[in-house]
Amino acid sequence: MVADMTQANITTPEHIEYVLRLGDNALILGQRLSEWCGHAPVIEEDLALTNMALDLIGQSRLLLTHAAALEGKGRDEDQMAFLRVEREYRNVTMMEVPNEDFGRTTVRNFLFSAFQVLLWERLGASSDAELAAIAAKSLKEARYHLNHSAEWVIRLGDGTDVSHARTQAALDYLWPYTAELFAANPTDEAVAAAGIGPAWGELEAAWEAMVLPVLGEATLVVPARTPFKTYGKFGRHSEHMGHLLATMQYMQRTYPGATW
Amino acid sequence: MYTQSLSIPDGESGGPRKVENPEYEAEFNAKIDAGGFIEPKDWMPEKYRKTLIRQISQHAHSEIVGMLPEGNWITRAPSLKRKAILLAKVQDEGGHGLYLYAAAETLGVSRDELTEALLSGKAKYSSIFNYPTLNWADIGVIGWLVDGAAIMNQIPLCKCSYGPYARAMIRVCKEESFHQRQGYDLLLQMMKGTPEQREMVQDAVNRWWFPSIMMFGPHDSDSVHTETTRWGIKRISNDDLRQKFVDATVKQAEVLGVSLPDPELKWNEARGHYDFGAIDWDEFWNVVGGHGQCNVDRLAARNKAWEEGAWVREAAVAHAEKQAARQRQAA
């Protein structure tokens, strides 16, 4: 880890915020995917979903450690992951909505891993060397998640009438949440100006070019954009977030200060 | 995990019945006596095949059902490191289930048939998984004692006479040893912690000790005599394995600083082993018979996952068929 003292002097709040978003996206989706462990439709997918959860939890550990180092208050990954209040989590809202079924879980993994691939590709050239190193490692994982989930989106969309309807319903539900990924905001502008990473809005066209052909092959209809807006990355979450945190934070809140 | 050293009939469906032939049988016995492996294409007595299907599939089911009690704590793991370790561990158990189903399939039975037998309650799995995981230390204690007992049971199986099972066991045992060390490490960390953490560990040990030593199955004197020893499937008796486990574990408990919940547990100089108190076999048979705290919930969870996943499996098949049809048309 290169960050720490030297960088802390020049760190801006936007830089920390940006890294936190990346870390919280990975953490919260990792937490959701870990709910599947032992309950998936076939053993092979149980292992695959657990693998993705493991990759995301691994990414979140690196990113939250880095965010804490940038922040310079001496917090560790677990204090970051378990001891913040809901308002301080910076994940996009799509990460926290319930898994619902294998269809929604798969469509979310697909939409998000495509975004992650683009983001990690760009962040490989970040002026923040630690972030660039994390991006290089995470890119390989995200590519695997994308390939795997894309195959399933196609199988489910194309498969049976039932699977098609369920997958279309999942896409209809999730698509409005994807707008939050690309919404312009001052944090992104500052970070882009400093060469730390792209404003996420810059990735929208490439993301659509990546996801639309797969959705087409899956015979799914992409919903029109609506005025629906979410604000998870600013810390204003959905009703689901508190429940997720209550479960995830249970041990750390019940036994303050203990080491595990 | 997790074999339970107990031959519980499940009445699985038989494949094509092979003709019993005294000449082949002599050859088969000679191969076993010479310490060789029987391979899927070799002739084998029908009873040998059925016994193996039952044992391997019970083992596979145990791995899969065994994901549930530990899975119960994944979303509440107290640190990111422990969450990752637990996810990886439970994932390994799923992997063990897969290799074992594959080993069973070499004997002419399908994974779907075996799954149906589990879901209907016809097939058994290790009773240890019908106990609940009530605090975080249970995760460490399962690794230490339950994976530990499983290793003791399974190491002899690495040399069992059926090649695919023996080879699967070699790979599985390596991973189970890793699980045991990680479980023990989790407990060591908690024992260095607060009084509440130490209490959790002791509570978990108190609940899991006797169920763990029951995993070796009934006393030799009460075991139904089977041909599994003759066939090189079972090489060490239940009581010998149990004694080995107790002897190894007492010292580990001392290092950890926990007491084992058995006032009669003490070193016997003359025997060169630890003596231990009477096992409550009524409890054991009650749990085997379906009356453990979690039997109903475990089976319900497996059924729910299977039923709710049906549309996904059907979609995969339908898509593959459509793809094949499209390719035929294009050709």
Ligand SMILES: [Fe+2]
């Ligand atoms: Fe096992």
Ligand SMILES: [Fe+2]
């Ligand atoms: Fe296992």
Ligand SMILES: [Fe+2]
């Ligand atoms: Fe294990």
